[in-house]
Amino acid sequence: MADGSALSASLDLLAYSPPGWGANLLRGLGNTVLIALGAYGVGLFLGTLGAFGKLYGGPLTRDLLGLYTTLVRAVPELVLILILYFAVTDLVNQALLAMGYERIQISGVAAGIMVLGVVQGAYATEVLRGAIQSVPAGQIEAGRAMGMSPLLVARRVMLPLMLPAAIPGMANLWMIVTKDTALLAVVGFNELVQESRQAAGTTKAFFTFFMAAGVLFLCMSLVSNQIFARIEAWANKGTKRGGI
Amino acid sequence: MSLADPIRRHMPLRRWVLAAIGLGIIAYCALALNWSWLQTPKYQGMILQGVWNTIWILVVTMVLGFILAIPIGFVQAAGPWYLARPAQAFCTVIRGTPLLLQLWLLYYGLGSLFPMYPWIRESDLWPILRQAWPYAVLALTLSVAGYEGEVMRGAFKGVPQGQLEAARAFGMSRWGVFRRIWLPQAVAGVLPTIGGETVLQMKSTPLVATITVIDIYAVASRVRQDTFIIYEPLLLLALVYLTIAGVIVALFAWFESRLPKRIA
Numbered sequence: 412m413a414d415g416s417a418l419s420a421s422l423d424l425l426a427y428s429p430p431g432w433g434a435n436l437l438r439g440l441g442n443t444v445l446i447a448l449g450a451y452g453v454g455l456f457l458g459t460l461g462a463f464g465k466l467y468g469g470p471l472t473r474d475l476l477g478l479y480t481t482l483v484r485a486v487p488e489l490v491l492i493l494i495l496y497f498a499v500t501d502l503v504n505q506a507l508l509a510m511g512y513e514r515i516q517i518s519g520v521a522a523g524i525m526v527l528g529v530v531q532g533a534y535a536t537e538v539l540r541g542a543i544q545s546v547p548a549g550q551i552e553a554g555r556a557m558g559m560s561p562l563l564v565a566r567r568v569m570l571p572l573m574l575p576a577a578i579p580g581m582a583n584l585w586m587i588v589t590k591d592t593a594l595l596a597v598v599g600f601n602e603l604v605q606e607s608r609q610a611a612g613t614t615k616a617f618f619t620f621f622m623a624a625g626v627l628f629l630c631m632s633l634v635s636n637q638i639f640a641r642i643e644a645w646a647n648k649g650t651k652r653g654g655i
Numbered sequence: 656m657s658l659a660d661p662i663r664r665h666m667p668l669r670r671w672v673l674a675a676i677g678l679g680i681i682a683y684c685a686l687a688l689n690w691s692w693l694q695t696p697k698y699q700g701m702i703l704q705g706v707w708n709t710i711w712i713l714v715v716t717m718v719l720g721f722i723l724a725i726p727i728g729f730v731q732a733a734g735p736w737y738l739a740r741p742a743q744a745f746c747t748v749i750r751g752t753p754l755l756l757q758l759w760l761l762y763y764g765l766g767s768l769f770p771m772y773p774w775i776r777e778s779d780l781w782p783i784l785r786q787a788w789p790y791a792v793l794a795l796t797l798s799v800a801g802y803e804g805e806v807m808r809g810a811f812k813g814v815p816q817g818q819l820e821a822a823r824a825f826g827m828s829r830w831g832v833f834r835r836i837w838l839p840q841a842v843a844g845v846l847p848t849i850g851g852e853t854v855l856q857m858k859s860t861p862l863v864a865t866i867t868v869i870d871i872y873a874v875a876s877r878v879r880q881d882t883f884i885i886y887e888p889l890l891l892l893a894l895v896y897l898t899i900a901g902v903i904v905a906l907f908a909w910f911e912s913r914l915p916k917r918i919a
Contacts, residue, residue, distance in 0.1 A: 471669050478673075485900035486893045487858040489872065494889045586750070593753035597865055604756050611763065618764035625752045625760060632751035 432610035432620070439606030440627050446523045446602060447589045453528025454584065458535020465540050476536065483533035489594050495526045496598065519600040523592070531588055538580035542573040574646035582639035589631055603627060688887050692878055705874035706895060709860050712870065713899075716792055717853055720799020725838070727800055728807025742804065749801025755862050757798065762790040762866040791863035799856060806848050810841035843914050850907030854900050871895050 461480070464472045483491065499522070504514045546569055554564040596605035607624035611617040692698050727745065730738035749757070769775050769784060783789055814837055822832040842849075861872035875888035 470667065471673075474669065474673055482897070485854065485858075486896050487861050487872070489861045490889060490892050490896065494886070494893065497885050497889070590753040593755040594862075596755065604753065604759070607756075608759065615767065617767045618760070621756060621760035621764050625748075625756055628752040628756065629748060633747075 432606075432614070435606045435610055436603065436620075436623060436627065439601060439603035439624075440631075442520070442600075443589065443592045443602040444631070446520060446527065446592045446595065447585070449520075449524035450527035450531055450588050450592075451585055453524060454531025454535045454588065455581075457528065457532025458539050461532060461536030462539035462543055465536060466543060480533045480536050483530055488527075488530055488591055489597060491530060492523075492526045492594060492598060495529060496522050499525065519595070519598075523595045523600055523602075527588055527591055527595075530591070531584060534584055534587070535581070538584065539573075539577055542577035542580070543569060545576040546572040571646075575643070575650060578639065578643045578646050582635070582643070585635055585639070586632060589628070589635070684890060688890075689884055690887060692882050692884060692887070693891075698874075698878055701869075701874045701877070702871065702891075705869060705871035708868065709857075709870040709872075709895075710899070712788075712791060712795065712863060712868070713853075713857050713860055716795035716799055717856055719792075719796045720856075721803055721849070723796065723800035724803035724807050727804030728809075728841075729811055731804070731808040732811035746801050746805050746808075749798055750805065754794065754798050754859055755865065758791065758794040758862055758866060761794050762787060766790065787863075787867045791866060791868045795856070795859065795863070798859065799852075802852060802855075803849070806845050806852065807841065810845040811837065813844055814840045846907060846911050846914070850904060850910075853903050853907070857896065857899055857903065 461476050465476050468476070496517075500517050503517065507513070507515060550568050550572060551564060554568040559567065592602050593604040595602050596608065599605065601609075603624050607620040611620040614620070693702075727742045730742050731746075734742070775781060775784070818836055818840060819832055822836040827835065860870060864870055864873035864876065867873075872892060875892045878888045879885065
C-alpha cells in the first residue's frame with residue numbers, strides 16, 4: 412500500500428485548492444488557534460481574579476472559589492462543555508425572552524471560548540496562586556512600606572517576581588487549551604479535528620487526514636514551546652542561574 | 656492543627672449556610688427535575704454497565720500505561736541516547752497532539768487500513784480487532800505512557816545519587832539496585848502526581864464514547880437522545896465523575912499515608 416502512487420494520492424488530497432482539502436484543514440487550524448487564544452485570555456482573566464480572591468478574599472469568597480476549582484477540575488471537560496453550552500444558551504435566551512427580545516443562537520466560537528475559558532480559569536487560579544505565594548512576603552511588605560498603592564505593588568513587585576514561577580504552569584495550560592479545542596469537534600464545531608474528520612469521511616482517507624491534523628497540532632505545540640522558552644528566558648532575566 | 660486547637664473544632668457559620676444552600680440546590684434538582692427515566696430497568700442496567708465500563712477502562716489503561724511509562728522514563732533518565740531519543744520523541748508526539756485525534760487515528764485510520772490485508776482478516780485476532788474497545792484501550796494506554804513517562808523521567812532523576820551508590824556499595828546487583836532502591840524511591844516521590852494524573856485520565860475516558868464504546872457518557876447521551884431530557888442525564892454524569900474523582904483522591908491519600916516517611 413505504501414508505494415509511490417498511494418503517497419502521491421495522499422498528497423493530492425492534502426493540496427490547497429479544491430479537489431484537495433488543504434484549505435479546509437488550514438481554516439480549521441485557524442479556528443483552533445482563535446478559540447485557544449480566546450479561551451486562554453478568558454482563563455487568564457478568571458485565574459487572576461480567582462488567585463487574588465483565594466489569597467486575599469474573605470472566607471466566603473475563598474470557599475466559593477474552592478468549590479469552583481474543585482468542581483471544574485473533577486468533571487470531564489466534555490461534560491462541562493455540554494452542561495455549560497446548554498445552560499448558558501438557555502439562560503441567555505430566557506433573559507432575552509423576559510426582556511421581550513427574540514431567541515438567539517449562540518455562535519460556536521463564542522460558546523467554545525467561554526466554556527474552555529471557564530475550565531482554564533480553574534486551573535489558572537491554582538497556577539497563579541502558587542506563583543503569587545512564591546513571592547517573598549518581605550518584598551511585598553517593603554513595597555507597601557515605601558507607600559506604594561496595592562496596584563503599584565502588584566505591577567512593580569508582585570508581577571515581575573511571580574512570573575518565573577508562573578510561566579511553566581501557564582505554558583502547560585496553553586498546551587492543554589490547544590488540545591482541548593479538539594473536544595469541540597464532539598459538539599460539531601468546525602475546528603481542526605472536525606474539519607479533518609469531515610474531509611476523511613468524504614474521501615475515506617481517514618489515516619491521511621488524521622495524520623495531517625496530528626502533524627499540524629505537533630507543529631503548533633513545537634512552535635509554542637519555542638515561544639514559551641523565549642518568554643521564560645525573558646522573565647528569568649536578572650535571576651541567578653545554576654545551582655539550587 | 657492539634658486537638659486542642661479550639662477554632663478548628665466548630666464549623667464556621669458561613670460553611671453551614673453554604674452547606675444549606677448546597678442541600679437546597681440538590682433537593683431542588685431531586686424534586687423539581689425529571690428523573691423518571693432513572694426508574695426504567697432498561698436505563699438502570701445501562702447506567703450500571705456504563706459506570707463499570709468507565710471504571711475498568713480507567714484502571715486497565717492506568718496500570719498498562721504506567722508499566723510502559725517506567726521503561727520510557729528510565730531510558731530518558733539513565734539510558735543510552737539510541738533509547739532515550741525515541742522515548743523522548745514518543746512523549747513529545749503523545750503530549751503534543753489531542754487524545755481525541757489519537758483515538759480517531761487509531762480507530763478510523765487503522766480500522767480502515769486493516770481490512771485491506773487478507774491475512775489480518777483471516778487471523779484469530781480479527782473478531783477482537785473489529786470491535787472498538789481495543790482501540791480505546793490502546794489509545795488511552797499510550798496516552799498514559801506518554802504523560803507518565805515524562806513524570807517518571809523526572810522521578811528517576813530525582814532519586815539521590817548517594818542512595819544508588821550506597822546500594823552498590825552493599826554489593827547489590829544492578830538489577831537489585833533498580834528493583835529495591837531506584838524504582839521504589841522514584842514511585843514514592845511521584846505518588847501525589849500520579850493521583851492527579853489518574854483524575855485527568857478519568858476525565859479523558861468519555862472520549863471513548865466517540866468511537867462507540869458504551870461508557871457512562873455514551874449511556875447519558877443515549878438517554879438524552881431517547882427521552883429529549885437535556886440536563887438531568889448531564890447532572891447524573893457530573894455526579895458520577897465527581898464520585899469517581901473523590902474515590903481516586905481518597906485512594907491515593909491512603910496509599911501515601913501507608914508509605915514510610917522519615918520524620919526529622
